[in-house]
Amino acid sequence: MTWIYIAIIVLATTVGEVMQALGMRRHGEIRDFRPNALGRVAAALARNRFVIASVAAMAVSFFAYMALLTVAELSFAVPATAVTYVLETILAKYVLKERVTALRWAGAGLVVGGVVLVSL
Amino acid sequence: MTAEAARLRIKTWICATVVVLSNVFGNFFLKRGMPADLPTPLSYITALFQPWAALGVALLVLWMMSRMALLSWADLSYVLPVTSIGYVLVALMGNAFLHEQIGVKRWSGILLIVAGVALVSAATPPLTDHSAEHAAERGPHHAPERPA
Numbered sequence: 468m469t470w471i472y473i474a475i476i477v478l479a480t481t482v483g484e485v486m487q488a489l490g491m492r493r494h495g496e497i498r499d500f501r502p503n504a505l506g507r508v509a510a511a512l513a514r515n516r517f518v519i520a521s522v523a524a525m526a527v528s529f530f531a532y533m534a535l536l537t538v539a540e541l542s543f544a545v546p547a548t549a550v551t552y553v554l555e556t557i558l559a560k561y562v563l564k565e566r567v568t569a570l571r572w573a574g575a576g577l578v579v580g581g582v583v584l585v586s587l
Numbered sequence: 588m589t590a591e592a593a594r595l596r597i598k599t600w601i602c603a604t605v606v607v608l609s610n611v612f613g614n615f616f617l618k619r620g621m622p623a624d625l626p627t628p629l630s631y632i633t634a635l636f637q638p639w640a641a642l643g644v645a646l647l648v649l650w651m652m653s654r655m656a657l658l659s660w661a662d663l664s665y666v667l668p669v670t671s672i673g674y675v676l677v678a679l680m681g682n683a684f685l686h687e688q689i690g691v692k693r694w695s696g697i698l699l700i701v702a703g704v705a706l707v708s709a710a711t712p713p714l715t716d717h718s719a720e721h722a723a724e725r726g727p728h729h730a731p732e733r734p735a
Contacts (some may be wrong), residue, residue: 501660
């Protein structure tokens with residue numbers, strides 16, 4: 468059961484966060500942080516299908532994570548889900564068309580190694 | 588650094604700080620409020636309304652919103668490593684408040700994360716400049732600010 472939860476978490480988190488980034492990129496930079504302007508942003512995002520799908524995926528991931536914590540230690544759950552960093556960086560390059568420079572790959576690699584060491 | 592790049596960098600740092608703190612404290616309170624087991628599907632929902640868990644959920648909603656704001660101008664491949672400094676915070680807080688031991692393995696992990704965060708945040712700009720290559724094909728959705 469543990470590994471099924473982890474697979475669901477990794478998949479749902481990766482899909483959710485990439486779609487969140489995609490939806491926000493389509494929306495464009497938020498520049499005005501006054502309440503009225505933020506209300507308009509929220510209204511626009513509620514109709515943004517990438518944002519809607521990302522919220523659904525992240526809800527799946529959240530409940531699977533709650534379930535995982537009942538059967539596994541945090542120190543196991545965290546490094547097991549660190550693989551999302553690698554998957555999302557790859558998707559950032561190919562789906563979001565970001566320029567993932569050597570420095571960013573190195574940074575992502577260091578972080579994954581670090582997360583595993585901190586949590587194990 | 589141009590004025591525009593400096594503006595974006597400062598804005599990115601402020602927003603990333605909110606993202607990291609709301610995530611760290613949100614998860615901390617959520618874990619504190621979680622019951623030992625979740626026997627039925629309904630118990631997942633009722634668990635979220637315990638006071639500590641509810642505070643955690645509220646902070647995680649703030650986390651989600653600030654992260655979305657950050658992603659509206661910064662690259663995912665930038666946001667991911669930079670916000671991972673939260674793992675370091677969790678380890679240090681566990682040490683300070685819960686007296687959890689930080690051994691050699693954890694210190695080296697903390698060092699790796701800090702190095703990764705420093706590398707990405709200091710040496711690369713927060714966003715890919717697509718303006719030259721795809722300005723035409725990306726269409727109106729990618730205008731810097733859409734009319735309300």
